Amino acid sequence: MTGDDTAPSEPDVRPRRWRVARRRLLIGAGATVGSLLVGVPIALEYGRPSLARWMLERGTGPAEVPESSLVWFELTGDGITVHVPKIEMGQGIHTALAQVAAEELRVRPEQLAVVQADTARGFPAATLFTFGSTSVASLYTPIREAAAAVREMLAIEAARQLNVEPPELTAAEGAFQVAGTDRVLAYVDVIAAHQGPWQEPGERPALRPAGEFTSIGRSAPRVDFRAKVLGEATYGYDARLPGMGYGAFAVPPRFGARLESAEPGDVAGMPGVLQVVIDVEAGFAGVVADTRTRAWAAARALRTTWSEGTRVDTGALEQQVTAGDGVVLRRDGSIRDALSRGRIVQAEYRTPMAAHAHLEPLAALAAVEPGPDGTIELWVPTQSPESVLEDVRAALGEEREVVVHVTQLGGSFGRKGGQHLAVEAARLSAATGRPVHVGWTRDTDLRQAFYRPPTHTKMRGSVGPDGMIRGVEQVSAAGDIIWAVAGLPEPVRSLIGFDPGGLLGLFLPYDLPAYRLVNRREQLPVPTGPWRGLGLMPNTFALESFFDELAEAAGTDPLTYRLAHLRESGEQGERLRTVLRTAAQMAGWHESLPAGRGRGIACSGDARTVVAVVAEVDLSGGRLRVTGVDVAVDCGLVVNPAGAKLQAQGSVVMGLSSALREELRIQDGQVVSDNFDSYPILAMADTPPVRVTFVGGGEVPYGMGEPVVGPVPAAVANAVRAAGGPRLRSLPLRL
């Protein structure tokens, strides 16, 4: 017996038509009687569905509103629902966005339902690629404007129903009150009693001044966590439909290997096997069975042959990523002159490949209607529903109607943006005429993924007689990130020469009389791609480690040295100085420590947020232990301090995990780090207290999903040196 807690299809509430009202507002006549839908498009920068196009057209692209990037409010007699186009994978964004909407609607956040917009409700591509720590930052103002408009429309209608003028109404906690009376009318009653068209607000509805916020800026309980603690939340691996079969498929033994032949062998007779599905031309050989473990066993038993693929190993990959030639991205002052005098310091840094290792492996559920034109309905844990839609159409028919429901995601960290099992699930469903769920084993999930690419950075700098830096030359190479997942032809990528994702964290933020920066991308024979923060953490590891080496050569305290080199860099420099001072103060930077212990500091900026981290380590007994981490973050306005703190602490733990543990090994063209024994991630026993302080404030929020991961490994490496240990220049850090 199979549970059936995934509704096969939600009722269609798509408005029959949308009409563009004043001020970009879209008003939809709902399919449900008495309902109102109000939508607002998202700024172009965030609305472009494809990251590649966004990268290419940024700054030069047309300013038209994207056709399908919307947040919208659905009002019915049951209450108010906010459909948000950004995906919840644990960041807490749905909670933060509920707070933002609640503020302008004058309701409590819990009086709203926040749901994931999907392609079944609203627009053909109602969801947006969730990436780059942009969700709250990009939706903050559109949601406020839309919510304020909704409130005003309700007020106009409420005034009509109460036979008063709208200015006589005050709104609070989801109801209007007539000034000076005890007459109260709840929003839901306004909606229920409404007839005819809604009247739009005549002017731009006022937004609440920051000083009067009651919801934004306060910690709010997570909207999704009650269901999660009850075991009721539906993640991708949990999605199910009545009559569902379990799918599995053969995977290549080595990267780059292509399916050459496939035979069912004895698989059709194995217990529980319902069907074998082979399409060599499509590179596919799979099975559907009545249980998951039977499907896995049957897929392993398929007789397949594969082309050679690559036999590369980790050493060869790292060799290929060797800094040297590349694109000159910065040339300030005369580096030749700077490096011809003074005290010369040089060092090389490496970071290894790493896996995302989200605890929920990839999974997808597909229900394909029979016939070549049958609708395809999918439930997928994905950061990028649009790519699911495109991939499934490309594989099963461009004319098909495809509906993508986004489930809860059990972690992602970039992985579930470019990779999903929707195509395979859909193939199996189409072939068997029943819904099929495909879920990967942990070892397949780690072996068939894309990975954080390796990096190599050569640094050379000169310290003058005054102790200040004369100049820095930075030459680096990294495997592809964006180019590995974006559909640009290789000649174009080669022409550009660097990977846009590799730019994150690539630029030294300090005042330097001379600075030369050369970077090169490498296309590797194994899949690489976006990992939390893209280039941010690997680059920051090299830059901020090297900065400490310069400070050491100058004989200056690393904090003092940083502050001294951030005097002329304007607002960004000032913000960095503030977070550096704050983190140092939190950690008691100037207090002495016993022998064998030390503190290290590092900073970086990303998604307009700046972060400083102080790590404290203990090397006693010849073992590296991190005993505490202090973090100061300026991420602009903090919508939900509790949620932002979780993001910061989680980023620190992920950074520590990379600093101390993670190293993806490849042998003979295949990943050998294929479970948590061979690919250990940081556990609680090795996690120190992580203290977080937010500084800065401001009018709008900046990114919070990735920035804090940046400085963590460098801070630890710097602490090791400060504790009297060696200068460690590659991750993971080993004494």
Place this chain on the structure above:
Amino acid sequence: MRLLINGRHHDVEHGDEPLLWVLRDELGLTGTRYGCGVGICGCCTVLLAGRPTRSCQITAAEVGERSVVTLEGLAERGPDGQVVALHPVQQAFVETPLQCGWCLPGHVLTAVALLARDPDPDEATIAEAASPNLCRCGGYNTIKAAVARAAELAREA
């Protein structure tokens, strides 16, 4: 064969399968999660006769007559199955949430077992009990705080 799960008997067909998949796929109790399949990550934790147990490492047949408690079986429920009250550990994790939540079975059920034998654990005891369970979102500081809060809530109850 029959299993006693969350206080109710269930007939199950695939006794030779790991308990994890019987719970998830035969019985639809998807609150018990697959994470690694080799007993490391803790996402598949259930209480087996009160002890935190990796359900990927034991077949349904091996469970025999011992009681199984999953995430779904912790809350107090009315006759209609509706939740009347969350378990103190669940309540603590609502007040002090993690991020994605996939690892919750390991952390919640381990804490339930810990508090059953030690209603007032110190931080080291909490950490020792919780350490075998992974959390990739990195909520380890929060997990310790949530378990301490759960102990408080349980004592108040």
